[in-house]
Structures are given as structure tokens and as C-alpha cells.
Amino acid sequence: MAWLHTWVGLVLGWLLFAIFLSGTLAFFRQELNLWGRPELHGLATGRAEARLDASELARAERTLQALAPSAQGWRLTLPDERRAGANLSWRDPAAAPGQRGRLEQRWLDPQGGAPIEARDSFGAGEFFYRFHFELRSAQQSRWIQEGRWLVGLATLLMFVALLSGIVTHRRFFKDFFTFRPRAKAAQRAWLDAHNVSGVLVLPFYLLITFSGLMILHAQYLPAGIAAAYGKEAGAYFAELTGDPARAARARESASSKDLKDAKGVLPMIGEAGWTALLAQARAQWPQGRIEAVALQREGGQTRVEIFRHEGDRLQYRAPRLVFDAATGRRLHLVDTEAPAARTYGVLHGLHMARFAGWPLRWTLFGFGLLGSAMIATGLVLWCVKRRAEAERRQAKPGFGHRLVGVLNVATIAGLPLAMAAFLHATRLLPLALAQRPDAELRVFFAAWGLALLAAALGAGWRRLFAAAALAFAALPASDAVQGLSLSGSGTLLGVQLAFGMAALLLAFLAWRCGSPLRRQVTARPAPVPPVAGQLEGAP
Amino acid sequence: MTLLHALLCSLAAFSALCLAMERHHEEALGEALVVARQRALRGLALGALAFSTLMLWQRPDFGIAAAEWVAQLSLAGLAVVALATWAPRWLAPVAAAAGAAGLLLALIA
Numbered sequence: 001m002a003w004l005h006t007w008v009g010l011v012l013g014w015l016l017f018a019i020f021l022s023g024t025l026a027f028f029r030q031e032l033n034l035w036g037r038p039e040l041h042g043l044a045t046g047r048a049e050a051r052l053d054a055s056e057l058a059r060a061e062r063t064l065q066a067l068a069p070s071a072q073g074w075r076l077t078l079p080d081e082r083r084a085g086a087n088l089s090w091r092d093p094a095a096a097p098g099q100r101g102r103l104e105q106r107w108l109d110p111q112g113g114a115p116i117e118a119r120d121s122f123g124a125g126e127f128f129y130r131f132h133f134e135l136r137s138a139q140q141s142r143w144i145q146e147g148r149w150l151v152g153l154a155t156l157l158m159f160v161a162l163l164s165g166i167v168t169h170r171r172f173f174k175d176f177f178t179f180r181p182r183a184k185a186a187q188r189a190w191l192d193a194h195n196v197s198g199v200l201v202l203p204f205y206l207l208i209t210f211s212g213l214m215i216l217h218a219q220y221l222p223a224g225i226a227a228a229y230g231k232e233a234g235a236y237f238a239e240l241t242g243d244p245a246r247a248a249r250a251r252e253s254a255s256s257k258d259l260k261d262a263k264g265v266l267p268m269i270g271e272a273g274w275t276a277l278l279a280q281a282r283a284q285w286p287q288g289r290i291e292a293v294a295l296q297r298e299g300g301q302t303r304v305e306i307f308r309h310e311g312d313r314l315q316y317r318a319p320r321l322v323f324d325a326a327t328g329r330r331l332h333l334v335d336t337e338a339p340a341a342r343t344y345g346v347l348h349g350l351h352m353a354r355f356a357g358w359p360l361r362w363t364l365f366g367f368g369l370l371g372s373a374m375i376a377t378g379l380v381l382w383c384v385k386r387r388a389e390a391e392r393r394q395a396k397p398g399f400g401h402r403l404v405g406v407l408n409v410a411t412i413a414g415l416p417l418a419m420a421a422f423l424h425a426t427r428l429l430p431l432a433l434a435q436r437p438d439a440e441l442r443v444f445f446a447a448w449g450l451a452l453l454a455a456a457l458g459a460g461w462r463r464l465f466a467a468a469a470l471a472f473a474a475l476p477a478s479d480a481v482q483g484l485s486l487s488g489s490g491t492l493l494g495v496q497l498a499f500g501m502a503a504l505l506l507a508f509l510a511w512r513c514g515s516p517l518r519r520q521v522t523a524r525p526a527p528v529p530p531v532a533g534q535l536e537g538a539p
Numbered sequence: 540m541t542l543l544h545a546l547l548c549s550l551a552a553f554s555a556l557c558l559a560m561e562r563h564h565e566e567a568l569g570e571a572l573v574v575a576r577q578r579a580l581r582g583l584a585l586g587a588l589a590f591s592t593l594m595l596w597q598r599p600d601f602g603i604a605a606a607e608w609v610a611q612l613s614l615a616g617l618a619v620v621a622l623a624t625w626a627p628r629w630l631a632p633v634a635a636a637a638g639a640a641g642l643l644l645a646l647i648a
Contacts, residue, residue, distance in 0.1 A: 174560075176556075176557075176560075176616075177553075177556075177557040177560070177563060177616075177619055177620050177623050178562075178620075178623075179620050179623075179624045180624075181624065196620055200613050200616040200617050200620065201613045201617070202613075203609050203612070203613060204610065204613060287599075312600075313600060313602070313603070314600070314602040314603055314606065315602075346602065350606060355600075355603050355606070359542050360542070360606075360607050360610055363610050363611070363614055364610065366614075367610070367613065370617075
């Protein structure tokens, strides 16, 4: 079983590290999104939902009519403790048949409801979220499905690596609390670090990996659905989500394409209409918060949907109430009580962690970092072990060893650098740039590519970690230079502090790695015992 | 508050489990572990772990409370490893203080 753990871990370790680290940052998706759009920094987070009233919805409706009279649907997402300002989004009609219209969004000022247009950005948190499960490389990437397949494969192998790792780790309980960073053999210290970071947080890893696989089960395992539902795949999703309209919609869109082209101005509900609808929603969920309100035109019918807040329960997605927009009649509640569907919903919810308050959110973030560290220590361990063997045989490390060393440096130290570069790009790229979101992503991949090049040319751990530390430290500094006032916003202050902590952590890693130059010099007169915790494998 | 109570109790529980291991006991207390004490420590750990679920049952959404409880278990385990590695002498005093604070929190809440 040990060989399985070693090779599965090595082959996809780099990809897994990237998936794990970007997913960890996605725990703060909303906060990073807000940080990346300074236009919205004046808006307050944490509004009590109870204050949502019909006049606000009627005002949003009028705003939309003025901004986009031809929109065929809209959604108003309300601010909460993580999101600032109500977000009004809609899709413009497609320019040509077969295309999707552009998604537009504005934020509404709570005082007066004036629409605020933020910069054209992928969204700092949004990118980490999208990269995490589809390796998104552009806003309209052609490779999304392939990316999901690759992430699925990596996740499956992560699961294999976790289970084989438990079997391989013979002293699972004996070494439960054991960490010996000052052990004489570097291999011992690295193995301890790998084990401790693996064993204690194992419930989190098992859950996040398994639920990660399950979320996209319909894509990875379509055969079961096809066998039970045949061509009516829509019926499966209708049962899974508890949305009876979904199956009908799937049939409708297949049979009558012409209905879709029936366009006109969306109806206005008006303040009296909204009062009645909100009252019904509040009666349905006396303890619940409302997250969003949407108006959708599909087929010949226009529907109002009121979404309960996603953080209200474990099960994902949140339930929503659907009304007929013309009559105000309640159509149905989209939710499921079916045991299998609920199990899936809870797994999905545990993965998304929308329910997590601040203490749990930071804890999960820490676990994510630790998981990244577990993968990283495993990758480094591969090198350390083989280096020890090569030294015993007094052989020079081969090409494979050097390749793994370079890829380790480029991934583990290069990815944080690329992430910091991307964060800078969201803030510093010219606002008038065409296709600005894609340019942001190009900065990310270019920085990562440069890190790989630098590692191949022998830059080593210390330099890349130091560069990443500087890049993260420059984020709050750049904010200060831009004269952004952060007073009054706990969220933004938290993001800044987190950047500072990331810089400190990376600087600590750079410091512990030691300069390869100095090590060579000191190693000549007398062999110095390896410094505890020293990262090996620098070329 | 629930999370803090559970964390304090789990910290005491994991510390007791850690102290019930020969190597860690010697490092932390400077004396060899005897069987009777090992049994007592393990019993104490079990009790503290059970007590850490005390406030779980009152929560409106049991699912969310349970998810938080599992997460804090890992957190407590990591804290004990950090203590056992870098400050083994502090393990027993910190565990005792955490246990006492957990009890106190249950009383006042």
C-alpha cells in the first residue's frame, strides 16, 4: 500500500496542492470579492435582514427598468454579514441566437438606492473559487468541463491517497500527538510533520474530499442516472433539488424553442405586490433570513423566486419559494425532504460551509492551510527520502529527482506568489482595459509560469518564498498608497490582516529554508547537521 | 460560546489522552507513568469529551452544532500537539485550567 500512497501522491500532488490552497482561499470568497472592488468599500456589511421591505424591492425594480429595460430576469442579493450592499444582477438579451447574454451587475446604495457600478473584475475570491473546481483559465473558458474532469480525477486520487495513507501509517495512534521537528534525521521530522498534519485533521480531509467528489457526481457518474431516468435527466435533477418545475422546463425547452423568443418588458410587481409576497415568505420561514429575490421569465410564464439564506442550515441549496408574477399566486416550495437528496444536500453544504460563522470559518481556513501543508510535506518528503538514499550510495541525484525538486519549488512557493500577483492585478490593472477579467487571470498564470522558469533556473525555495512574502506584504501597502480608508469595515481590515499574516508566514518559510549558497559554503569545512525543519530538495 | 465550551473540554480531554502515553507523560511531568494513573487519565479524557457535548444539544440546528463540534476536536488536538512539542511542561497546567474554565462556562451559561 505504501507504493500506492507514494506514487498517487506524487503524480497529482502538485495539482492537489493548487486545488487545496485555492479552495482554502475560497472560504473567504465574499470577503476577497469585496476587497477587490474598492468602489464598494463604503458600503456596510452585516445589515439585519428584518429591514428588507417592499419599498426597497419596488425601488430595485424601478432601477432595473431604467438600467436594462430589455432584461429577461433579474436577481437582487441582499447584504449580510459577509456581503456589502445589495447586488442587482441581470442578463442582457443575447446578441445572437445560441449565445448567452452578458451578465451585468450593480450594487445598490442603502441610502437612496442609487446603483453603483464597480470595476470590471473576475472577482478576487470568485477566481479562487472557480479555479478550485474547474481550473478556470478565462472568463469564458472553453475548458471548463475538462477542468472539472481533471479536478475530479485529482479528488478521487486524493481520496485514494488519504485511505492508503491511513493504512500505511502504522503508528497512527502511537504517534497521535508526536511531532519531533528537531529530530536528527531530516526525514524523521518531515514524516512527523506529514503525519501530524494528516492525522489530526483527518475528519476534515475525508469530508472535504468525499463531498468534493459527490458535488459533481452527475458529471462523473452519469451512467446510473441514465439507467434509471433514461432521457429524462431533468427529472433526476428535479427530484434532487425538489424543484417540480425543473423537469417540465427541460421538456419545454426541448419541444418549443420559439416560446423562448417571445420577449417583452418584464412585469412590475409594485410595492403592494412585494408586501404580499414577503409576508408569505416570512410566514414560511419564521426563523429564517431572506438571501435573495429574483424574477425569471421562462417559457410563457414569469416567476418570482424568494430564496432563504444559504447560511441558515447545513443542507445546500437553500429552499426557495416560487410565485406566479402575474397573479401573485404561490406555485411551489423548492426543497426536498427525500433522504438521499437530503444526504447529498448536507454533503454539499458541508463542503460549501455557507453555515460557518467567523470562528468556524477561520478554523476551516486553518485546516485548509494545514491540508496544503500536508500535501506539500508529502511532496518534499519524496525528495528528502531519495536524497538520503542517493547520499548513502554516493550517487548524484538523477533527472527525475531534480524535476520533482523544481516542480515542488514552482508549485509550493510559486503558487502563493502567483496568487499575490493576481490580487495585485485585480486592483492595479487599468480600469479601461478591454477584457479586464481575462487580463487578471493572465497575470496569475504568467506569474506562475515565471516562478516555474525561475525554479528551473535554480532560484530555489528561499528566493521564491521571499518574493511571495514581499508580494503579499505589498498588498496592504498598496492599499495604503492608494489612500483607501479601511476604518469602519471589519471585513476589509480582516482581509488586510490576513495578507499581512500570509506575508509573515511566507517570510518565516523563506528564513527557515536557508540560502542554498550559504549552505554550500558552510558545508565545506565541516558537515553541518541539517537544520531542523529545513526544506530539502532545492536544486 | 458553545464552541468555546466544547474546545476547552476537548483540550482537557486530549491533554489527558496525551499524558496517558508513556513518552509524553515523562516529558510533561518528569516521572514515569504508572498503570493506575494511565487508567485514571483515560477515564478523565472520556468524561471530558462527553462533557464537551453538553451545550450541543440545546442548539436550534443540531447539524451545524455537530459540524462545529467535530471541527473543534481537530483544533484541540492540534493545540495539544503544539504544547507537547514546544512546551511539554505546560501541558498539564493548561489542561487543568482548560478543564476548570470549561466547567465554569457550563455553570454560568
